Amino acid sequence: MKxxxxxxxxxxxxxxxxxxxxxxxxxxxxxxxxxxxLGCYGQKIIExxxxxxxxxxxxxxxxxxxxSTVCAPSRSCLLNGKHTGHVYxxxxxxxxxxxxxxxxxxIATVLQQNGYHTAMVGKSGTGCDTEVGHANTKGxxxxxxxxxxxxxxxxxxxxxxxxxxxxxxxxNKLHTGDTYIHDNFISEIKSYLETHQNEPFFLHYxxxxxxxxxxxxxxxxxxxxxxxxxAAPTKEGHYAGSxxxxxxxxxxxxRLDWEVGEIMKKLKELNLLDNxxxxxxxxxxxxxxxxxxxxxxxxxxxxxxxxxxxxxGGVRVPxxxxxxxxxxxxxxxxxxxAFWDVMPTLCDLIKVECPExxxxxxxxxMTGMGEQKQHKYLYWEFYEKGGKxxxxxxxxxxxxxxxxxxxxxxxxxxxxxxxxxxNNVAEKHPEVISKFEAIFKEAHTPSQxxxxxxxxxxx
Numbered sequence: 001m002k003x004x005x006x007x008x009x010x011x012x013x014x015x016x017x018x019x020x021x022x023x024x025x026x027x028x029x030x031x032x033x034x035x036x037x038l039g040c041y042g043q044k045i046i047e048x049x050x051x052x053x054x055x056x057x058x059x060x061x062x063x064x065x066x067x068s069t070v071c072a073p074s075r076s077c078l079l080n081g082k083h084t085g086h087v088y089x090x091x092x093x094x095x096x097x098x099x100x101x102x103x104x105x106x107i108a109t110v111l112q113q114n115g116y117h118t119a120m121v122g123k124s125g126t127g128c129d130t131e132v133g134h135a136n137t138k139g140x141x142x143x144x145x146x147x148x149x150x151x152x153x154x155x156x157x158x159x160x161x162x163x164x165x166x167x168x169x170x171x172n173k174l175h176t177g178d179t180y181i182h183d184n185f186i187s188e189i190k191s192y193l194e195t196h197q198n199e200p201f202f203l204h205y206x207x208x209x210x211x212x213x214x215x216x217x218x219x220x221x222x223x224x225x226x227x228x229x230x231a232a233p234t235k236e237g238h239y240a241g242s243x244x245x246x247x248x249x250x251x252x253x254x255r256l257d258w259e260v261g262e263i264m265k266k267l268k269e270l271n272l273l274d275n276x277x278x279x280x281x282x283x284x285x286x287x288x289x290x291x292x293x294x295x296x297x298x299x300x301x302x303x304x305x306x307x308x309x310x311x312x313g314g315v316r317v318p319x320x321x322x323x324x325x326x327x328x329x330x331x332x333x334x335x336x337x338a339f340w341d342v343m344p345t346l347c348d349l350i351k352v353e354c355p356e357x358x359x360x361x362x363x364x365x366m367t368g369m370g371e372q373k374q375h376k377y378l379y380w381e382f383y384e385k386g387g388k389x390x391x392x393x394x395x396x397x398x399x400x401x402x403x404x405x406x407x408x409x410x411x412x413x414x415x416x417x418x419x420x421x422x423n424n425v426a427e428k429h430p431e432v433i434s435k436f437e438a439i440f441k442e443a444h445t446p447s448q449x450x451x452x453x454x455x456x457x458x459x
Contacts (some may be wrong), residue, residue, distance in 0.1 A: 022115065022200035022350055023323070024276040026263065027342070029078070029204070030256060031152075033213040033318065034294060037253055038302030041318050045228065045297055045438065046250045051320065058322030060332045061365055065392070066284045067308055067339035067381055069314035071149055072096055074123030074283045074339065075206070079106040079138075079356030081343030084381045084444040089127075091383045091450045092149065093177030097127020098138060105355050107343045108139030117141050119196075121188050122206035136163055138215065145190045145206070153239065154166040155181055155215040160198045175240035180217060181211065188261050190266050194239040197270045202346075207259065209360030210252040212290030218435060220251030220258075234291025245291045275348070277323040279342075283301050285314040304421040310380050310390035310399055311421050327366050335365045335392055338378050351449055379443035387452025390437045397421060398436035404454035410436060 013383035035041055037265035039048045040055040067077020068084050074080075076089035076098060084090050088104050089097070106126065108118040119142040120126075120135050127133020128148050144162050146152035151159075156177035159168050167177040189205060204391035214234060224247035233243045242248045260280065267273045286299035287307040294306040294313075305311030319337075321327055340359040347354035374394070381389040387403030387419040397415040402408045410433050412426040426433055 002348065006319075006370050012264065021275060023270060024200055025111070025202045025346060025349070026267075026278045027202075027204045027277060028260060028263070028278070028280045029075070029122075029125075029206045030280075030282040031206075031208050032284060032287040033210060033253070033256070033282035034299030034301070034306070035282075035303055035313065035318055036287065036298050037210075037236075037315050038219055038318055039317075040320070042301050043297065045224075047223075048253065048257040050264065051280060052262065053315070054264070054278065054322045055320045055330075057324070057329045058278075058320055059327050059333060061321070061333060061335065062318040063334040063336050063337040064281065064317060064319035065378055067279045068380060069284045069310055070384070071123075071283055072125075073382075076104070078283075078339040078342055079108070079125050080104050081107070081340050081355065083338070083340050083358045083379050083443065085379050085447055086358060088448070090381065094150070097133025098451070100132050101138065104138075106139045107346060108135075108202060108204070108351070110139070110343065110347060110355065111350070112139045112141065114350060116200050116202045116350075117196050118202045118204075119143070120204045121145055121185050121192070121193055121325050121360045122204075123149065123208055125204075125206060134164065135384070140204075142192065145185070153211065153213055154300060155208065155213060156241075157181055161367045175213065175215065175236060181205070182245065182259065186262055189263060193263075193266050193270060193272070197272060205273055207256055209256040209259075210249060210292075212287055212292060213239040214245050214248040214291050215240045216248050216251040216255055220255045221247050222251075222252060223247075224250040226349060231296065232291070234345045239290030242291055246296055249292050250297065252313050265458070274324050277321065277326070281318070281319040281339075282317040285309065286318065302420050307384055308382070310382055310388050312415075312419065315380060315390075321366050323366070328368060333365050334380065336375050336392070337362050337365075338375075377439050377443075379439065381444060381446075383450045383452055385453075386455035389440055389444070391436055391443065396432055396436070398433070398439075400440070402455060403452040412436070 012136045038051040064349045065072035072091050072092045073090045076087045114120045118140050120140045122145045124135050124147045126135050126138040154174040156172040158172050171178045197421050231245050234245050235241050286294040288294045300313035303313035312366035343387045344354045344359040344361040348363040360373045364372040388401045390399040395416050397413045399411045400407045411424045413421040
């Protein structure tokens, strides 16, 4: 009886101290980092000790999915809590932005309304340099970075923004210069943590790395020089050229890993580690652009496809959650989850009502407390490359291509037995195809701003 009473008192004190002391939240988002680019997900060449340590002392998700297979819609799904059949921003595109609150309510707004100071550093996921889409109008008290996606293609930008104030780097020429912007990002993050250490905060670090422009400081390239079977030099164009593209890409990933380590060191230095949940993910699968190739380092692991595909290689992404004494160290789970689950998870975390979303909180999976609800399916639609859509259940994955011309026959994969999506079993399971046809119809609402594009004929 004494033992039972002691346990009850411990749980009661833990619950109440958790409620009274809101946890800080840091969400780190890599750009085009593949499922297989990290050591803890099987990478053999590129070294990522700090992110691996995050997994060693936290939880690794093996069945987590991005919002889309390209940047803008994926980030909208994350911040708005909806999948691409419902979210407003469903494509990449010039001047594309979220609508004003409350039409496109963000995680940041919800947390801001519940006592959190909110910040975004890096690449804005809310829109462009207009009042409606600016991060400060979408729930972020503080913003430092790029407010256009095309601007964020370059690591030596002539201009970035601190809130609505332009900051100029006159010696930066997009691919070269004296200010490597990721140095500034890390300085800003450390300064932010110092300034706001005495209040609950939500910090969203939207890193550029390892997006297509192959650029890294010399010390990170040198780390892999002579250790990789180097590819031919790439030419400069919209993206930077590189004399050592493989070493540069590997160096970029290791540089991002170092930054994660710097953030964790700062949390420890400020005694914030125990009361801060840190989440790490990527916005979509790996890219073959700007001279890079996803197959150089098996960036998609055993998965089929990459960025702009709806096969698992395009949308299944690494995700790690770290929270000392709350999330079991060294744990792994295969809970079916996606970006639109993050908003309900964070609302569940701080015990507030969640706005209407397509998501399900995965807090019970992270903490081991409470009953974990399950998705019936995950859904994606993508408007480029001829248009495509896909849905995933716990057993099956269905993909339909060429939606711009009405849609090809639906491909079906038993994802439990065929994670690499090598064997299309659609002809053997017409009853399953019928179910996915119903899912496609249920999940899709017409978009105001996008339509499926036809495949362009190659000349």
